[in-house]
Amino acid sequence: MSANILIVDDERAIADLVEIYLKNENYNVYKFYSGRDALDCVYSAPLDLAILDVMLPDIDGFSLCQRIREKYFFPVIMLTAKVEDMDKITGLTMGADDYITKPFNPLELCARVKTQLRRYTKYNHGEAAREESKAEHDFRGLYINKETRRCALYGQALNLTPTEFSILWHLCENRGRVVPAEALFEAVWGEKYLDNNNTVMAHVARLREKMNEPSRKPKFVKTVWGVGYTIE
Template identity: 70%
Template sequence: MAERILVVDDEKEIADLVELYLKNDGYEVSKCASVAEALDCVAREELSLAVLDVMLPDGSGFSLCQEIRREHLFPIIMLTAKVEDMDKIMGLTLGADDYITKPFNPLELVARVKTQLRRYTRYNLAHPADSRQEFDFAGLTVCRESRKCTLYGRELALTPIEFDILWYLCEHRGRVVPSEELFEAVWKEKYLDSNNTVMAHIARLREKMGEPSRKPKFIKTVWGVGYTIE
């Protein structure tokens, strides 16, 4: 069965263009023009990924992203006409997996959709060869086979990217992992200067772990270098 993509944008021309390119690649598409329509669609349909515009007539794409994340872990890509880093960080911190700035090349959007779906599919597959790979220390348990993480017995609802970040830090426990290395290992893309994507996801991870940003117990920031887990 074809994977279904939710496209939320009140600009009909953009929504139609995105739909055309996604359908050409074999995806099914559900289009919505408002937050209310999108939430109704999320409740009714089995979705594989969502593409959300930031500016919507009845609310913000960021708030919509946050609502979706309360119950769903499928990938979310934000469409934004704003280029300020804080907008991008806000979207990623609220649970988005990627963003793309308008105007955009539809082929690039389709490529990013494919990347996120590959990662999400890999996240949901078991890894029999790695069945004994697990980290368990100081109340934090991270299991690669089940892709589950618990903290003091409470399971954390992590997105695929958040799990990959935490797993990579656990694999390299005891040393500082530069932001560039972490980005390239998890996103499989070249790191560019002034890229705040890693910082935004680390902030989201700490929030889910109930960690204070100033003195976190697990994921430590080594300013000017990167991150380490203790």
Template identity: 70%
Template sequence: MKEKILLVDDEKEIADLIELYLKNEGYTIYKFYNGNDALNCIETEKLDLAILDVMLPDTDGFTICKKIREKYFYPIILLTAKVEDIDKIMGLTIGADDYITKPFNPLEVVARVKTQLRRYMLYNHTDSDDIDECTNRYDIRGMVINKDTHKCTYLGKSLSLTPIEFSILWHLCENKGKVVSSEELFEAVWGQKYLDNNNTVMAHIGRLREKMNEPSRKPKFIKTVWGVGYQIE
């Protein structure tokens, strides 16, 4: 069964164009030009990914993103005409997995969708016959993370992580004791070239710490090495 994608953009031409390209890839598209209809769809359909325009006539993509994250962990891609870092950081902090700045090539949207779905399906694979609980697992200072089951606990508490958050945490655990730069993290997790002044990693690290109830100033688990990167000791 092909994946179901929610698409919300009040610019009809853009929404129709993205829909056309994604349908050509075989995806099922639920397309809306306003936020209220999209919110109704979230509650009635089992979705695999959401593409949300930030600016909508009745609400905004940030609000829809937060609503989705109250219950669901499928990937969210934001479409934005804004280029300010603060808007990107806000979207990533409240749970978005990626963002695309307008104007864009629809083929880029397709590529980003495929990347996010591939990661999501990989980490939500639940066929118990194929899972070895002892494989791909780290137990570090109260953090237990299992790549096969996509489960993670910290100090006995289960953490509900998006695929991106899981990937960041897993990469840091793989490099335990080493300082991992933002550039390395971004290119390993997103599979794209890192650009200067990219605050994407910082926003996701902040969200991870929030879920772990870690203080932002003196976190105990994911340490910030200023001017260098991040480290799990």
């Protein structure tokens, strides 16, 4: 079944171009030029992924992403004309899974869409069957299951995005070892890590927030300064 993708951009030429490329990949596209119209679609259509422009005439992309994350956990890709790291970190902190800076190559955007959908499908439907002993981790009150995509802390469910789930799962698989930020990025995003990339840091901060972990002395996801992250 074809995935349903939401595209929101007030620059009609860009929205129309993205629509053409996505439809060429046999995706169903819901296209809007304003945040409010897009939000109505979010609440009424069965979406699998959203592509949000940051600069919209009514609701900005960051706020729209935040509203989506109140109820839904499908992947969100941000489109931004800004290149400052803080703008990227803001989007990721709001719950976005990826971002791409304008001007962009539509083929690269399609590739990122495929990557996000593949991860989302894998962790929500358990496509990659594994042995039961390797499909879950349960320790110190943290439970995570790769096949069911269920995650709980002290019995309380954690509503994680696909990217947040992937980060936590990868750290659990390497429990007791320090995972360099570069290795974590390449394992989760499937792309080459670039210098000064704050993507992992932003997602870890969001993950800790959902786990009610203090940033200075977290109990689970710990930072090894200058190296990476670990779960002991």
